[in-house]
Amino acid sequence: MPDYMIRTMTRRNLDIAVRWAAAEGWNPGLHDADCFYATDPSGFLMGWLDGEPISAISVVKYGASFGFLGFYIVKPAFRERGYGFQIWQAGLNDLEGRTIGLDGVVAQQPNYLKSGFELAYRNIRYEGFGRDVTSQPPAIQTVPLSSLPLESIMAYDRPFFPDDRQTFLQAWINQPDSTALGIVENQTLLGYGVLRPCIQGYKVGPLFAENAEIAEALLNALVTKVEPGQPFYLDVPEVNPAAVAIAQKYGMTSMFETARMYSPTIPQLPIHKIFGVTTFELG
Structure with a gap:
């Protein structure tokens, strides 16, 4: 044998x-x-x-x-x-x-x-392409995530994941060649996103936000870092219709799907605030 x-x-x-x-x-x-x-x-x-x-x-x-x-x-x-x-x-x-x-x-x-795994929802990978950046100022200002206290980032992220992931997140938001942005109002973090280079183009993930307007502002700011014509990808929970609507508004096309599954029980997460999955490999 x-x-x-x-x-x-x-x-x-x-x-x-x-x-x-x-x-x-x-x-x-x-x-x-x-x-x-x-x-x-x-x-x-x-x-x-x-x-x-x-x-x-x-x-x-x-x-x-x-x-x-x-x-x-x-x-x-x-x-x-x-x-x-x-x-x-x-x-x-x-x-x-x-x-x-x-x-x-x-x-x-x-x-x-x-x-023994149970289906929670589908994730859809959308593909878009970088475009020429206009001189029009954004409707909502973003800030580099590195300018914020790590504790506030960890506190904001915690409800979006079933257990603590501080070690992962510290590495993820500080990885080379990436862009990590947040939106702050009255010293309160209202959302953040990360753009990272991939073998082909770029991926956005996570993209967490209190509402669709903040999520769209973050996505818009992140993809300005993508060269015109280069692809970028966003993995969207299908059960968040506002996230799907943003991907479609940007002219992104669906490529394939995965099933988010759990065993033995499905954690209760704020799916309506998840506009982009961090990564299919690590959750």
């Missing part, structure tokens, strides 16, 4: 998984791996067959109660042979006792349902 072993990834191993994700068309960010690994170095598993890496899964832990499952990939030549199921089981075992979230591709959704 072939020698199939599942081990915790090293940081270098994670680069392999990111390349696989790129080959699958997931378009990872250029600095995603550093942010992801800093969040939970023990949260990435890789399957090795006779010394060759052939499968991956991430099972990143947040706080004491939540984990997010992503990077579930088996190299095409080794699919349908049980290796994926073995690393899937290893990942679930690693998150035992926690609420688990994932963004499942359409083809795998029936398998996730069989494993």
